Amino acid sequence: MNHSTAPQVSLFVTCLADLMRPSVAFATIRLLEHAGCEVSVPVEQTCCGQPGYNSGEYESTIPVAKRTIELFEHAEYVVAPSGSCAGMIVHHYPKLLTGEWRERALALAEKTWELTSFLTDVVKLDTPPAHPTQLPPLTYHDSCAGLRELGIKEQPRQLLKSLCGVDVTEMQQSDVCCGFGGTFCAKMPDISAKMADDKLRNASATNAAILTGGDLGCLLNIAGRARREGLDIEVRHVAEILSGDLYGPAIGEREG
């Protein structure tokens, strides 16, 4: 029995953070705990099922969705450092499922949040977890699902301002897709590369030293293209920046 009044948050790690960049998940935990939440991590979680779902593999995604529901439906809040995974749970699980499972999906959707919107809209975090050094100019890529499925636009900007004291240097077309799109980036690599180049060109034009955003898929795509093209811009997840974790290599950078 839990007698704490602290918000109880179940962390949806996201498979990309789990596999590629654990620092995003650790930063998320730090931020949530700093905001007064008690964070738990259901260790049996895997992936929200987006790769298959977006490719139209509905039947095989259903068991994945059901497992996620079973694993998280007893939480008070579910928070993910990703707009697309949160959007998948909030908008697409109810579409994918029927009957009782749809009801359960809708109930889970009610308490599922993307990290920056949870911090601003629910727990209203306004003090920094670390004492950040002066950040270099940074620009923000608005990932599509977070922006259009969950309305995340001002939240990360507001947090960067209030926690890190930095105003985002806005790039042109910050809300246009970077070309990731899940399996799209592998199915149509040339078009995807062109879109990533547009993103990098717009980001570079701001002279920002860091490109940040709320979704690792986009960031891996943008960083991967920047490395291939030899462009010098650091790509980091917004959770890392907000939690003051700027010491390790940026995405795709070598150590040391």
Added chain:
Amino acid sequence: MEQHSDQFYALSEDALEKTEQVKRRDMLGLFMPLLRDAAMDELGEFEALRQHNKRIRQHTLDNLDYYLARFELEATNNGNQVHFADTGAELNSIVLDICQQHSARLVAKGKSMVTEETGLNDYLQRGGLDVVETDLGEYIIQLAGETPSHIVGPALHKSQSDIRDLFFDKHPLGERELEDIPALVSEARQMLRETFLKADVGIIGSNALIAETGYSMLVTNEGNGDLCANLPSILIVCTTLDRILPRGEDAAAVQRLLVRSATGQPQTCYTSFYSGPRREGDTDGPLETHFVLLDNKRSDILASDYKEMLQCIRCGACLNHCPIFTSVGGHSYGAVYTGPMGSVLTPLLSSLEEAEALPNACTSCGRCAEVCPSDIPLPDLLRDLRHEQSQQKITPRSWRGGLRLHAFLAARPTLYRFFVDLGVGVMARLGKKKGVFKRLPLASGWTQVRDFPAPQGDTFMKQYKARSRGDE
């Protein structure tokens, strides 16, 4: 129009190599959304109006038989002849018959995507007629022997110098230089005036058919549609049966959204309603008027899960906002309708096999749905098409297999954990020095154009479990 959507991959690669055209499309992709956004901000009631528009269109589609019958009755009472065509071939032959009955030789055409869909120009030309497109963009691509690249701006892919070269090649210009845009426009206008005056038959499309009055509505910026409709003695309106709306005010509501979504204008220069042939005492207007209403699989779409696609009002906003359309241009789609709306329509009008690439030419970014004035859930419809492709085994077996294996493991945490911990551990060690992989087996689509960032170290779960154990 000849369909070659199966060449999307090759056509889009070619398109990306033409750097001048890429730059021009980038500019369009930047400015068209700005124009549209400014117009919507000024309107201030986009969401309410689009929900209104959506409800009207859904109501009409749900009662299409009633409204079609009403339209036919009213239009016939106004003195029009109404024809129904099941297929594109049927529309073409109805139109040719009408032309031949009047021994027509020259046809002046307004812009009509429906007649692009049926390949009407070629058919009439094979039937011995001269057909001249009179919309400036359509005129340009007709001279160039091309197809429209955009449903609203058919020649948006051409530069000023392309058009100048074309006129030099095709027109008797003498000493004239055509140095600027007004000179080019004036040149086309001179040529087209002769067509308007000489044409025996005018053919136009329609943005809306109004059931209660039997009228059709057409919006243009050049007024060429009105000249096609009023100067020749015979007028033929070619459109699809889903263009129908109950009342005049519904057409006006559509018009308010259509124009702002398309070009950012509050109005086009000309919005015309056509009622029928010249009446006694009228000084001008056609002597005989026809409506040809094409089905061409719209009834099938209406009965399918893709019914919402018929709410489309052909504004082109989804094209202008689609980063894939603006990257590769309309011609890469190999079909009449392009961009997101085309990627839904083309497979439904042709086949899922032939148009295999189109539903996949989408990152589900949702920008198309955000701006759609009819609130069509385009990304959902595109995903549903991918679902059908997978079910019908049109999707490559390796993709289906890979994604199903991923889902199989994702639903089995112990197995999933075993594989990812192992894989990530190995990759992290191999990639540590460089930070990225230049090439990766099983990820060639990714590494063809990008480096693959190496994992930071062990998976989060492995590290988290170790820390939790340490804490105890």
